[in-house]
Amino acid sequence: MKNLHPLVKKVLFTREDILKRTKEVTEEIERYYNLEPLADNSLLVVGLLKGCVPFYTDFCMNCNLTMEMDFMVVSSYNGGISSDLDPTVSLDLKTDVRGRDILIVEDIIDTGLTLDYVKNYLFRKGAKSVKILTMLDKPSGRRTDLVPDWSCFTIEPAFIIGYGLDYQEKIRNLPYVAICDTEKLKDWKW
Numbered sequence: 700m701k702n703l704h705p706l707v708k709k710v711l712f713t714r715e716d717i718l719k720r721t722k723e724v725t726e727e728i729e730r731y732y733n734l735e736p737l738a739d740n741s742l743l744v745v746g747l748l749k750g751c752v753p754f755y756t757d758f759c760m761n762c763n764l765t766m767e768m769d770f771m772v773v774s775s776y777n778g779g780i781s782s783d784l785d786p787t788v789s790l791d792l793k794t795d796v797r798g799r800d801i802l803i804v805e806d807i808i809d810t811g812l813t814l815d816y817v818k819n820y821l822f823r824k825g826a827k828s829v830k831i832l833t834m835l836d837k838p839s840g841r842r843t844d845l846v847p848d849w850s851c852f853t854i855e856p857a858f859i860i861g862y863g864l865d866y867q868e869k870i871r872n873l874p875y876v877a878i879c880d881t882e883k884l885k886d887w888k889w
């Protein structure tokens with residue numbers, strides 16, 4: 700690939716890889732939900748902003764199920780040492796989730812704490828079912844027993860950038876998933 704961002708150490712998945720795998724997983728998801736009638740005859744597809752955006756779009760545009768789209772922002776409060784304490788909802792859904800079948804779409808699962816929290820939150824609000832689709836899964840980082848229902852790729856521990864994943868809120872728009880060259884971050888200037 701040409702014109703790689705200078706913070707890229709290694710490209711893990713190109714846009715073509717991601718689209719190909721997303722199509723396969725989307726077919727599995729369609730088969731799953733076609734077996735049982737959906738509440739309100741539609742799936743509520745919940746994206747966790749902002750990282751989900753590119754993958755969420757790929758999934759939804761490939762999926763033939765009748766769906767509604769909605770979004771949440773879930774932030775992890777952070778005492779400075781770790782970023783995975785007490786997730787809180789900083790932007791909530793507009794949709795009433797009572798009795799709904801929900802599919803959460805996420806960019807990456809690391810500790811699992813965010814999705815564990817969101818899943819329980821949606822059940823507390825009365826969701827009928829909550830399933831999880833993630834583009835990337837880093838099971839080595841897990842601190843809960845959370846397992847995604849569908850995952851496109853399982854990856855080794857590394858700091859990932861691109862296709863929704865940021866460094867300092869930037870480069871979410873890279874059209875590939877890459878390992879970040881963290882050596883360069885020490886004196887990195889935008």
Ligand code: XMP
Nearest residue numbers: 807808809810811812813857858859864865
């Ligand atoms: P947990 O640990 O709760 O968190 O599963 C998932 C969220 O953490 C962020 N995350 C990353 N962001 N590169 C990123 O840019 C990464 O390698 C990475 N790993 C985890 C991400 O926001 C995800 O939603």
Ligand code: MG
Nearest residue numbers: 749750751806
């Ligand atoms: Mg995220």
